[in-house]
Amino acid sequence: MGVSVRRAGAADAATLHGVAAATFGLACPPGTLPSDIDAFIGEHLSEERFGEYLADEARALLLAEVDGEAVGYSMLVFGEPADAAVASAVSARPTAELSKIYLMEGRHGSGAGQALMTATLDEARQRGVASVWLGVNQQNVRANRFYEKTGFARVGVKTFVVGSQTHDDFVRELAF
Numbered sequence: 448m449g450v451s452v453r454r455a456g457a458a459d460a461a462t463l464h465g466v467a468a469a470t471f472g473l474a475c476p477p478g479t480l481p482s483d484i485d486a487f488i489g490e491h492l493s494e495e496r497f498g499e500y501l502a503d504e505a506r507a508l509l510l511a512e513v514d515g516e517a518v519g520y521s522m523l524v525f526g527e528p529a530d531a532a533v534a535s536a537v538s539a540r541p542t543a544e545l546s547k548i549y550l551m552e553g554r555h556g557s558g559a560g561q562a563l564m565t566a567t568l569d570e571a572r573q574r575g576v577a578s579v580w581l582g583v584n585q586q587n588v589r590a591n592r593f594y595e596k597t598g599f600a601r602v603g604v605k606t607f608v609v610g611s612q613t614h615d616d617f618v619r620e621l622a623f
Contacts, residue, residue, distance in 0.1 A: 483610025
């Protein structure tokens, strides 16, 4: 299996939406209502929203593929954190948020995640940031383990809203 990672372009909005719709719920804690997951996808992960993200110069989206099939994606958002809890927790500036990094079910442990993370962090370094931060649900054991292995330290907490539910996230930072 050869994983390739490339910068996503305008023509990839539908593909990104498809991967996002298939993967977002996998990262939600048990008990998250399907209707809340669907509402979040509709509001933040639609094909139209991905078109907007792809056109935004403050964002970089990467697509991981195996034999031409999309298996994951990531999105960096460059700039100062808008959330006060995050802004006080993240120490190195300038910074970028690793807003999204998801793999299709069955691809965890295949090397695709590490290839996507490596390419994403390379993109952040090329844009000149001193750190990358992310929010991850406190109950997402697999993701927290992956981020720790990659070098992301837990530096704070924040909330994350999915539909009508508020979840508790760890804030993690990787300083370069």
